[in-house]
Structures are given as structure tokens and as C-alpha cells.
Amino acid sequence: xxxxxxxxxxxxxxxxxxxxxxxxxxxxxxxxxxxxxxxxxxxxxxxxxxxxxxxxxxxxxxxxxxxxxxxxxxxxxxxxxxxxxxxxxxxxxxxxxxxxxxxxxxxxxxxxxxxxxxxxxxxxxxxxxxxxxxxxxxxxxxxxxxxxxxxx
Amino acid sequence: xxxxxxxxxxxxxxxxxxxxxxxxxxxxxxxxxxxxxxxxxxxxxxxxxxxxxxxxxxxxxxxxxxxxxxxxxxxxxxxxxxxxxxxxxxxxxxxxxxxxxxxxxxxxxxxxxxxxxxxxxxxxxxxxxxxxxxxxxxxxxxxxxxxxxxxxxxxxxxxxxxxxxxxxxxxxxxxxxxxxxxxxxxxxxxxxxxxxxxxxxxxxxxxxxxxxxxxxxxxxxxxxxxxxxxxxxxxxxxxxxxxxxxxxxxxxxxxxxxx
Numbered sequence: 001x002x003x004x005x006x007x008x009x010x011x012x013x014x015x016x017x018x019x020x021x022x023x024x025x026x027x028x029x030x031x032x033x034x035x036x037x038x039x040x041x042x043x044x045x046x047x048x049x050x051x052x053x054x055x056x057x058x059x060x061x062x063x064x065x066x067x068x069x070x071x072x073x074x075x076x077x078x079x080x081x082x083x084x085x086x087x088x089x090x091x092x093x094x095x096x097x098x099x100x101x102x103x104x105x106x107x108x109x110x111x112x113x114x115x116x117x118x119x120x121x122x123x124x125x126x127x128x129x130x131x132x133x134x135x136x137x138x139x140x141x142x143x144x145x146x147x148x149x150x151x152x
Numbered sequence: 153x154x155x156x157x158x159x160x161x162x163x164x165x166x167x168x169x170x171x172x173x174x175x176x177x178x179x180x181x182x183x184x185x186x187x188x189x190x191x192x193x194x195x196x197x198x199x200x201x202x203x204x205x206x207x208x209x210x211x212x213x214x215x216x217x218x219x220x221x222x223x224x225x226x227x228x229x230x231x232x233x234x235x236x237x238x239x240x241x242x243x244x245x246x247x248x249x250x251x252x253x254x255x256x257x258x259x260x261x262x263x264x265x266x267x268x269x270x271x272x273x274x275x276x277x278x279x280x281x282x283x284x285x286x287x288x289x290x291x292x293x294x295x296x297x298x299x300x301x302x303x304x305x306x307x308x309x310x311x312x313x314x315x316x317x318x319x320x321x322x323x324x325x326x327x328x329x330x331x332x333x334x335x336x337x338x339x340x341x342x343x344x345x346x347x348x349x350x351x352x353x354x355x356x357x358x359x360x361x362x363x364x365x366x367x368x369x370x371x372x373x374x375x376x377x378x379x380x381x382x383x384x385x386x387x388x389x390x391x392x393x394x395x396x397x398x399x400x401x402x403x404x405x406x407x408x409x410x411x
Contacts, residue, residue: 003192003196006195006196006199007195009199009203010195010198010199010202010203012203013198013199013202013203013206013304013307014198014307016206016307016311017304017306017307017308017310017311018307018310020307020310020311020313020314020315021306021307021310021349021353023314024246024310024313024314024317024349024352025345025349027336027340028242028246028313028314028317028339028340028343028349029242029246029339029340029343029344029345029348029349030340030341030343030344030345031345
């Protein structure tokens with residue numbers, strides 16, 4: 001076993017191992033979602049966010065344009081404040097854009113869908129969305145249905 | 153009274169070994185500094201510890217991934233969510249099976265060899281003769297092996313997980329007909345780089361440290377007889393397996409318990 005052979009195989013081993021780590025980071029997990037493109041942030045207040053989580057997608061007509069970067073409770077407005085990070089290329093959204101929380105599939109993950117309004121002025125970093133629609137809670141819906149049924 | 157004495161002797165023996173083990177770790181860590189000036193020494197050990205474990209790790213990873221593909225599919229298809237197969241395979245491999253199974257295989261493949269080699273060096277008084285020639289066995293023999301073990305474990309675990317994911321793909325997409333796009337998309341949507349992949353790498357680093365520490369220490373602490381070497385080799389495998397599984401429980405609790 002020559003030293004040359006040993007060093008070549010060890011080099012190959014280390015390169016393979018580091019390559020596997022890169023595959024795990026890039027192909028298997030979501031590293032590509034972190035950092036990279038810079039975006040701008042807008043806030044939206046919801047009275048109920050249902051099961052929305054951080055890093056949930058933000059879509060525009062189904063096309064992904066950003067993600068939820070922060071969720072916290074605002075004790076002054078008694079509402080949930082959701083911070084949306086939108087990628088910088090989508091800088092054409094009108095000020096009266098509406099944000100709604102929907103569910104992908106019947107029991108899937110929840111996401112924020114944006115619907116552009118009609119105003120001329122566009123959203124800028126730090127703006128707050130004026131129109132929001134909270135998540136639909138299944139129990140609430142069933143409760144309302146039961147009330148309607150018993151009234152008839 | 154004799155039973156009590158036996159218990160006391162056993163406990164003192166355990167404490168003594170524990171103390172020697174920690175002093176040993178300290179001296180080896182101190183010897184790691186000068187080792188960096190002579191990379192030839194640990195590159196050679198990286199070959200016998202890392203490169204020669206490659207085959208068993210790759211083959212095991214592939215088969216574990218393929219079995220996960222089958223078992224995950226059988227469970228998920230009942231709930232109509234066979235697309236989640238990618239998530240199931242990747243999360244089980246990256247979080248648990250990658251680091252743990254690699255550490256267990258490492259103990260059997262490389263740890264036992266390390267113990268037997270160092271134990272035999274001690275039994276044939278090679279270590280003592282090194283000391284006679286003013287060569288520090290910690291720097292020359294123990295630290296290179298220790299360092300190579302710690303370095304190769306995360307690399308081997310990453311390879312195990314990567315090959316396993318490919319094995320799950322082979323079975324899930326190739327044999328069972330899960331959609332290829334859904335396999336990767338679901339995986340990427342649910343596996344987090346920091347929460348899952350990085351924690352897995354930290355786990356394998358800890359296991360690497362513990363497995364190599366036990367292997368090298370057992371070799372160095374061997375009774376210098378043929379029987380002693382054989383006992384030390386067995387102890388290496390058993391103790392490493394127990395330590396890795398117990399540590400895995402603690403680390404999992406710390407890393408994923410709060411999620």
C-alpha cells in the first residue's frame with residue numbers, strides 16, 4: 001500500500017463525504033429557501049391564523065412569491081401580526097392587496113394567498129396590508145352549520 | 153461480607169476506569185495540537201478507519217433506505233399520502249438512522265480494529281519501547297487514530313443518509329410508483345437544514361468522539377495478554393453500542409423534544 005494510493009483514496013473519501021453533506025443540504029433539505037434573494041417585508045393582521053407556521057409559502061394566483069417570516073401576537077390590537085417576506089422582484093403589488101389564509105388540500109398545510117387590489121400606489125417595505133381574511137376553522141364552520149340546520 | 157467486598161471492589165474498579173478514561177481523553181486532546189503539524193500521521197489512520205469502512209456504510213445505507221421505502225409506503229398508502237414517502241425516508245435517515253446506524257457499524261468495523269491494534273501494541277510492549285525512545289505514544293499512536301475517528305464519522309453518516317435517500321427513491325419511485333417530483337418536493341418542503349441536517353451532523357460528531365474514545369481507551373487500558381485483548385475488543389463494541397444509544401436518546405430529547 002503506497003503512500004500515494006493512501007492519500008488519493010483518503011482525498012476521495014473526504015470529497016465524497018463533503019459531497020454527501022452538500023447533497024443533504026441542497027437536494028434533501030430546504031437550504032435554497034434561506035437567504036439568497038433579498039426581499040421586502042409587509043405586515044398583515046389576522047383575527048385568527050389557524051395553523052399557519054413560519055416559513056409557510058406566500059402565493060400570488062398560486063405562484064410562490066415569498067414566505068411567512070414572523071408570527072406574533074399584538075397585545076394592543078388583540079390580533080395576530082404576520083410578517084410576510086416577499087421577494088424583491090414582485091414590487092408591483094397595489095396598496096390595497098388582500099391577504100387570506102387558505103389550506104392546501106383538505107388537511108394540508110396552510111399558506112397565505114395574496115389578491116392584488118386596484119390602487120396605483122404599490123406596497124413598500126414595512127407597510128401593513130389593510131384587507132385580510134382569517135383562516136377558516138373547521139369547528140366554527142360546523143358550529144355555524146348546526147345553528148343554521150336547527151333554525152329551519 | 154464477601155459479597156459486600158465484591159460489590160465494593162467492582163465499584164472502585166468502575167470509578168478507577170472512569171477516571172483513567174477521562175485523564176486519557178485529556179492527554180489525547182492535548183496531543184492533538186502538535187498532531188496538526190504532521191498531517192501524514194492521521195491521513196494514514198483516516199485510510200484505515202474511514203476509507204475501509206466506506207463499503208459497509210454505503211451498502212448498509214442503500215439497504216436501509218430501500219427498506220424504509222417499502223415500509224413507509226405500506227404505512228402511508230393506507231392514508232392516501234404516499235407522496236409523503238420522501239419526507240419519511242429523509243427525516244428518519246437524517247435525524248436518527250444515519251448517525252446511529254453508522255456509529256454502530258463503525259464500532260464493529262473500525263472500533264474493534266482500533267482496540268485490537270492498540271491492545272496488541274501494548275501486549276507486545278511496543279508502546280513501552282516507544283516511551284523508552286522518548287517517543288510519546290499519545291502523539292504518535294493514539295491522537296492520530298482518535299482524530300481520524302472523529303473526522304470520519306460525520307462524513308460516513310452523511311454518506312449513509314445520502315445513499316439511503318437514493319435507496320428510498322429507487323424503491324419508492326422505481327418499484328412502487330410514487331411520483332418522482334412529489335418525492336423530492338415533499339422532502340425539500342419538510343426537511344430543514346438547521347433543525348434536521350445540522351442536528352444530525354452534530355449527533356454524528358458526538359457519536360464519533362464517544363465511539364473512538366471508547367475504542368482507543370479500551371485498547372490502551374488492555375490487560376497485556378491475549379485474553380485481555382479479546383475482552384477489550386468485545387467491551388469496545390458493547391460499550392460503544394450502549395453509549396451511542398443512550399446518548400442518542402438524550403440528544404434527541406434536547407434537539408427535537410421542544411419542537
